[in-house]
Every structure is written in C-alpha cells, then in structure tokens.
Amino acid sequence: MPELLTQNYREQLATWIGKTCHFRLLYKISRDGCSAQTFHQKCDGQGPTVTVLYNTNNTIYGGYLSQSWNSNGGYINDPYACLFRLQYNGSSNPLKFQITKTANAGYGDSNNGPTFGGGHDLKTFTGTIIKSGNVFSLNGYVQNIGNSYNLNGQNANSVTNNNMKVTDLEVYLVQDGPGPRNLDKPWRDDSEWTSEKAQELKENLIDYKPVTEAKTTAANILLIGQIGAGKSSFFNSVNSIFRGKITSKACSGSFEHSVTTCYRQYTVKDFSSGKFLNFRLCDTRGFEEELALDAEEISFALDGHVPDRYQFNPMVPFTTDTPGFVRVPKLRDKIHCVAFVVDGSTVDVLSDKTRKQLKDLQIRMNHKKTWTNTGPSTHQRWDQLPRRNVPQVVLLTKLDKICPEVEEDVTNTFSSSSISHAVEKVAEMMGLPRAHVLPVKNYESERKLKNGVDILLMEALQRCLDFADDFIDEQLDSLALEEKTIKDRD
Ligand SMILES: Nc1nc2c(ncn2[C@@H]2O[C@H](COP(=O)(O)OP(=O)(O)OP(=O)(O)O)[C@@H](O)[C@H]2O)c(=O)[nH]1
Ligand SMILES: [Mg+2]
Structure with a gap:
C-alpha cells in the first residue's frame, strides 16, 4: 500500500516545520484500519507528527504537532503546531494556519483519532470507522475550524470542502535530517509485483x-x-x-x-x-x-x-x-x-x-x-x-x-x-x-x-x-x- 504524500508536499511541510526533516509513516487507515485504539497504539509517545487527510473531493489537509500524541484525555500544549491545506479540489494549493491558542493545539484522548484545537478545530473520528467501498466516512467535524488556529480568511469549506469522507488518513512521524528518502526514479525499474x-x-x-x-x-x-x-x-x-x-x-x-x-x-x-x-x-x-x-x-x-x-x-x-x-x-x-x-x-x-x-x-x-x-x-x-x-x-x-x-x-x-x-x-x-x-x-x-x-x-x-x-x-x-x-x- 503506497504512501500518498508526494515528495513536493513533503518538501512543503518541511518548509513550514522549519527544518530539514523526513517523514516516516506510522499509521494509515487504509492499511491499519480506522480505529482510535490503533491510532494511539501506533502514534502515542512517538514525537512530532503530521496527520494528513485525503478526501473524496481530492482535497488534502491536516495538521502538525511538534509534541507527541497521548491518550491522557487532555489538551496538548504546542506553540509550533499548525493546520494546513496542501491541495484543493485536485490542485496543489498549499496554505499554513498557525496556532493561536497554544494550550489547545491538540487533544489526546483514547476514544478519538487525531484531534486539533479547542472546540475542536479538526476532529477526525471517534471509535472505529468501517470502510464502505474505498471510502471512510469519518464521524469527526471541521465546522469549528479557526477556533485555535488562524485561518487567514479561509473557512471550513475552502480548506476541507466541509467533507470528512476520506479515501485515506495517514500519520507520519517527523524525523530530523534528510533521511532515507525514496528515490524519484527507481534504481532498478524492471520489477513487477503482481x-x-x-x-x-x-x-x-x-x-x-x-x-x-x-x-x-x-x-x-x-x-x-x-x-x-x-x-x-x-x-x-x-x-x-x-x-x-x-x-x-x-x-x-x-x-x-x-x-x-x-x-x-x-x-x-x-x-x-x-x-x-x-x-x-x-x-x-x-x-x-x-x-x-x-x-x-x-x-x-x-x-x-x-x-x-x-x-x-x-x-x-x-x-x-x-x-x-x-x-x-x-x-x-x-x-x-x-x-x-x-x-x-x-x-x-x-x-x-x-x-x-x-x-x-x-x-x-x-x-x-x-x-x-x-x-x-x-x-x-x-x-x-x-x-x-x-x-x-x-x-x-x-x-x-x-x-x-x-x-x-x-x-x-x-x-x-x-x-x-x-x-x-x-x-x-x-x-x-x-x-x-x-x-x-x-x-x-x-x-x-x-x-x-x-x-x-x-x-x-x-x-x-x-x-x-x-x-x-x-x-x-x-x-x-x-x-x-x-x-x-x-
Ligand atoms: N529481519 C530479518 N531477519 C532475518 C532475515 N533473514 C534471516 N533473519 C534472521 O536472522 C537470524 C539468522 O538467520 P539464519 O538463517 O539462521 O542465518 P545463517 O546464515 O544460517 O546462520 P548460521 O547457520 O548460524 O551460520 C534468524 O533469527 C533469522 O530469523 C531477513 O531477511 N530479515
Ligand atoms: Mg544456518
């Protein structure tokens, strides 16, 4: 199951994060199943992460936390957190939304998937979501987006199409340094995996x-x-x-x-x-x-x-x-x-x-x-x-x-x-x-x-x-x- 985050978007995220870094996939709902329990098993205590959602409008959005996820049932304080949009309706259109209420950057709770902001700005899902076809209809919400993050005039519709139906959601660990990034061109290209x-x-x-x-x-x-x-x-x-x-x-x-x-x-x-x-x-x-x-x-x-x-x-x-x-x-x-x-x-x-x-x-x-x-x-x-x-x-x-x-x-x-x-x-x-x-x-x-x-x-x-x-x-x-x-x- 391939990673969906393209090299260009990785570079964009690294620029926003402000350092040379690379991304290691920790959790992917199309591979691991969509459940709060699995998300926490794979991501708690790991370090800085980006969460990326891919919705059925071909819009890609998500959030970055420089602090680890946890299951403590409380807010995560993080002055470096941000929400972002990478792509809108199929077109690359990156925007970063800086944290304004740092004490409410993230919310770590064992019943919830990745959750950002007080209110919350972006709540992905609660419990377990069963896939229908290749779509996960997440039971979270984005209508309060802008509560703890500065949207610079954007709104839930222009950031996410107000659409929580996703084909995938990935959480990547952000690691320092250029890392073993995948090559743009395979070093041997005659392989078939069928x-x-x-x-x-x-x-x-x-x-x-x-x-x-x-x-x-x-x-x-x-x-x-x-x-x-x-x-x-x-x-x-x-x-x-x-x-x-x-x-x-x-x-x-x-x-x-x-x-x-x-x-x-x-x-x-x-x-x-x-x-x-x-x-x-x-x-x-x-x-x-x-x-x-x-x-x-x-x-x-x-x-x-x-x-x-x-x-x-x-x-x-x-x-x-x-x-x-x-x-x-x-x-x-x-x-x-x-x-x-x-x-x-x-x-x-x-x-x-x-x-x-x-x-x-x-x-x-x-x-x-x-x-x-x-x-x-x-x-x-x-x-x-x-x-x-x-x-x-x-x-x-x-x-x-x-x-x-x-x-x-x-x-x-x-x-x-x-x-x-x-x-x-x-x-x-x-x-x-x-x-x-x-x-x-x-x-x-x-x-x-x-x-x-x-x-x-x-x-x-x-x-x-x-x-x-x-x-x-x-x-x-x-x-x-x-x-x-x-x-x-x-
Ligand atoms: N992760 C990983 N472990 C492997 C792989 N190949 C072998 N191992 C492990 O490496 C250990 C040694 O493997 P063996 O096949 O016994 O090695 P050997 O070359 O026959 O060793 P000797 O008979 O002692 O000379 C075992 O614990 C294997 O399970 C691999 O491709 N990946
Ligand atoms: Mg042997």
Missing part, C-alpha cells in the same frame, strides 16, 4: 532443468557467509514458497556460533505438483570473525568432494581421508553458482577482518587446487592455480532492517535509496557488478506468505540458476574439448 508475476516466476522455477547433455540433474548453489547472515533462512524461505506455507526445515536462529553445523544439500519440492525442483541449495556453517576460515573445506565443497550431511568440525578439517569424501566427483556434484549471503543491515559496519575473510575466500575460490596421486599438490601459489570460474553472486538479506519503508512493504525495495546504497557498497566490496547483488528479504517472523517477498526471493533464485546454467554450459564445452583432444591424440 500475483501473475509471482505465478510466472514459480512456474519457470518448477520447469527449470539444467542443460540436459550434462546429465546434470540439478544445479547446485552454495550458500556461504557470516554467522547469522540468513543462509538457512534463505533455503527455508524458498522452501516455504513451494510448500505454500511458512516452514522452517533448516534450523535458523541467532547464536554466537554457527547454528548450522552440517553441510546440507537441500532439495525443494513443489507441493502443488508433487515434483522436486531441479536445483539444490547447499547450506554451510557460517564463518566467524575469530575463527580462521577453512578455505580448503570450501574448495572441496566447490569441487563436489563434500558429501551431503557432512558434520562440520572446526577442530578437525575436512581432508581426503574424511569418511564420505567423494573421490571422483562429476559435474553434477560440483557447485555451479556461489551465493555469498551478506546481512544487509551490517554492510556499513562490517569489520575489516570480515571484509578480508570474504575477499580472501573469493580469491581462493577463483582458483582450483590440482591433485597428484598422493593428494593435493603442495608448493602451489593460489594465484598460479587454474581458474575455477564458478559464478558468484551476493544475496543481500534483511532488507527490512535497512529501510523502514521496505520493512513496511518490500515492493519499495527498488525505490529505496538505502537499499541502493547497500547494493552499491557490497558490489564494490566484492568487486562484482551491481547486477550480481540480489536483494532479498527472508521469511523470519511472518505467518503467511507475501507476494512481494516471494517475488524478490524467486527473482534472486532465478538469477542464480541463470548463472549456474552459464557455468554448466562452459564446463560442458571444456569437457567436450578435452575428450576431443584425447581422441585426436589416440
């Missing part, structure tokens, strides 16, 4: 098959990253989409050490068709700042030597002698795309150590260690080893923690400047193109699936599979070339 789009993505993923000549039954995506970044939650979220309800097969949570202790190659089943999908999400343990990263273990996983359900043990590294070591892995055992899972809310505060770990890991995984009969050949410098060329992407998780607008609604992802900033920063840190940074929000506390969340997750997954396909293709080409060389030689 249920048709979700269905299309879902069908494409159900139909997905890696290149058949390879007899590769499934594309393998390795999830790798810091503890608590959201690796297991990403699998759980994808699994939930195809399960049709929220599930949490992989353990997730927040602990000092990695919650995931076992290497799992998770498959996903589409419950509506009973079909298994042709990709595997390979979940690993998270790396810790204080523990040296076992790049060798990850190299083994990349090349398909690590068996499903291998129990990680930080004290005992994975070697060729580890039970279950896959000696002659096929292309289908290998990792076809690596997804670095990065907690978006930590991008600005990632320690140098973690950045270095990520970077080292990335460099190491680009190069393949070769093997002799007795095991891995030593004395080789990483940077002189043949390249592995496994495609790399970043799954940027916890978008909801980066930007309040996105927390409210993930469909704001591509108009959020904070998310755009995080994507750029991670792309730069990892030396990857921006298009390889895939923003997602995992399911974590929700009880129901949401279209927007599903779309972001499925788009990210589809990108990983596209990259995996490129890699499998390339591997097939080199295998064919190798076979031909051997044949020609023989």
Whole structure:
C-alpha cells in the first residue's frame, strides 16, 4: 500500500516545520484500519507528527504537532503546531494556519483519532470507522475550524470542502535530517509485483532443468557467509514458497556460533505438483570473525568432494581421508553458482577482518587446487592455480532492517535509496557488478506468505540458476574439448 504524500508536499511541510526533516509513516487507515485504539497504539509517545487527510473531493489537509500524541484525555500544549491545506479540489494549493491558542493545539484522548484545537478545530473520528467501498466516512467535524488556529480568511469549506469522507488518513512521524528518502526514479525499474508475476516466476522455477547433455540433474548453489547472515533462512524461505506455507526445515536462529553445523544439500519440492525442483541449495556453517576460515573445506565443497550431511568440525578439517569424501566427483556434484549471503543491515559496519575473510575466500575460490596421486599438490601459489570460474553472486538479506519503508512493504525495495546504497557498497566490496547483488528479504517472523517477498526471493533464485546454467554450459564445452583432444591424440 503506497504512501500518498508526494515528495513536493513533503518538501512543503518541511518548509513550514522549519527544518530539514523526513517523514516516516506510522499509521494509515487504509492499511491499519480506522480505529482510535490503533491510532494511539501506533502514534502515542512517538514525537512530532503530521496527520494528513485525503478526501473524496481530492482535497488534502491536516495538521502538525511538534509534541507527541497521548491518550491522557487532555489538551496538548504546542506553540509550533499548525493546520494546513496542501491541495484543493485536485490542485496543489498549499496554505499554513498557525496556532493561536497554544494550550489547545491538540487533544489526546483514547476514544478519538487525531484531534486539533479547542472546540475542536479538526476532529477526525471517534471509535472505529468501517470502510464502505474505498471510502471512510469519518464521524469527526471541521465546522469549528479557526477556533485555535488562524485561518487567514479561509473557512471550513475552502480548506476541507466541509467533507470528512476520506479515501485515506495517514500519520507520519517527523524525523530530523534528510533521511532515507525514496528515490524519484527507481534504481532498478524492471520489477513487477503482481500475483501473475509471482505465478510466472514459480512456474519457470518448477520447469527449470539444467542443460540436459550434462546429465546434470540439478544445479547446485552454495550458500556461504557470516554467522547469522540468513543462509538457512534463505533455503527455508524458498522452501516455504513451494510448500505454500511458512516452514522452517533448516534450523535458523541467532547464536554466537554457527547454528548450522552440517553441510546440507537441500532439495525443494513443489507441493502443488508433487515434483522436486531441479536445483539444490547447499547450506554451510557460517564463518566467524575469530575463527580462521577453512578455505580448503570450501574448495572441496566447490569441487563436489563434500558429501551431503557432512558434520562440520572446526577442530578437525575436512581432508581426503574424511569418511564420505567423494573421490571422483562429476559435474553434477560440483557447485555451479556461489551465493555469498551478506546481512544487509551490517554492510556499513562490517569489520575489516570480515571484509578480508570474504575477499580472501573469493580469491581462493577463483582458483582450483590440482591433485597428484598422493593428494593435493603442495608448493602451489593460489594465484598460479587454474581458474575455477564458478559464478558468484551476493544475496543481500534483511532488507527490512535497512529501510523502514521496505520493512513496511518490500515492493519499495527498488525505490529505496538505502537499499541502493547497500547494493552499491557490497558490489564494490566484492568487486562484482551491481547486477550480481540480489536483494532479498527472508521469511523470519511472518505467518503467511507475501507476494512481494516471494517475488524478490524467486527473482534472486532465478538469477542464480541463470548463472549456474552459464557455468554448466562452459564446463560442458571444456569437457567436450578435452575428450576431443584425447581422441585426436589416440
Ligand atoms: N529481519 C530479518 N531477519 C532475518 C532475515 N533473514 C534471516 N533473519 C534472521 O536472522 C537470524 C539468522 O538467520 P539464519 O538463517 O539462521 O542465518 P545463517 O546464515 O544460517 O546462520 P548460521 O547457520 O548460524 O551460520 C534468524 O533469527 C533469522 O530469523 C531477513 O531477511 N530479515
Ligand atoms: Mg544456518
């Protein structure tokens, strides 16, 4: 549900308020329901707010209080309060009406919605209002407008059309500073948030098959990253989409050490068709700042030597002698795309150590260690080893923690400047193109699936599979070339 206050009107309000500020939506009757109780739950004690009404004459009006709302049943004193009109009968026509009786600027009462002035000048509603069609007929009034605010010759009709039938009423918190304002132009503009789009993505993923000549039954995506970044939650979220309800097969949570202790190659089943999908999400343990990263273990996983359900043990590294070591892995055992899972809310505060770990890991995984009969050949410098060329992407998780607008609604992802900033920063840190940074929000506390969340997750997954396909293709080409060389030689 989009916020209705346009950028121009935000700037107008900021000018009247007299400082650089931005607006965070606290309450919106078309989203939260129109009830005094909900209004007070969401707005009491929060700080300065603007209340904005959108009536059926296309007139936009409301009031500003620099003091918090409360439910004490008394007047709120505020020398900085004002009422205002932003738009009249569809035309922008901003007017500010300064407070005259400061002791009666607002009225905080648990039975009433936002109420301004003694008398009152603008009373929005009492109790609960049920929507009819898309209109809320508010039971408040404006006929006493001008009692505590200076109308400068205007009246109830010229400010509000005397009309309390509204399509929406929003209360925004006024926060200091320019803030993470939404961009006028989305930073990625090819997104569609319809249920048709979700269905299309879902069908494409159900139909997905890696290149058949390879007899590769499934594309393998390795999830790798810091503890608590959201690796297991990403699998759980994808699994939930195809399960049709929220599930949490992989353990997730927040602990000092990695919650995931076992290497799992998770498959996903589409419950509506009973079909298994042709990709595997390979979940690993998270790396810790204080523990040296076992790049060798990850190299083994990349090349398909690590068996499903291998129990990680930080004290005992994975070697060729580890039970279950896959000696002659096929292309289908290998990792076809690596997804670095990065907690978006930590991008600005990632320690140098973690950045270095990520970077080292990335460099190491680009190069393949070769093997002799007795095991891995030593004395080789990483940077002189043949390249592995496994495609790399970043799954940027916890978008909801980066930007309040996105927390409210993930469909704001591509108009959020904070998310755009995080994507750029991670792309730069990892030396990857921006298009390889895939923003997602995992399911974590929700009880129901949401279209927007599903779309972001499925788009990210589809990108990983596209990259995996490129890699499998390339591997097939080199295998064919190798076979031909051997044949020609023989
Ligand atoms: N708000 C929010 N929380 C998330 C998101 N993704 C994961 N979480 C939470 O972050 C915590 C860690 O998530 P996990 O999925 O266990 O992380 P992990 O990367 O598997 O962690 P380890 O297995 O310990 O390495 C859990 O409490 C999740 O609920 C997200 O997109 N948004
Ligand atoms: Mg995990």
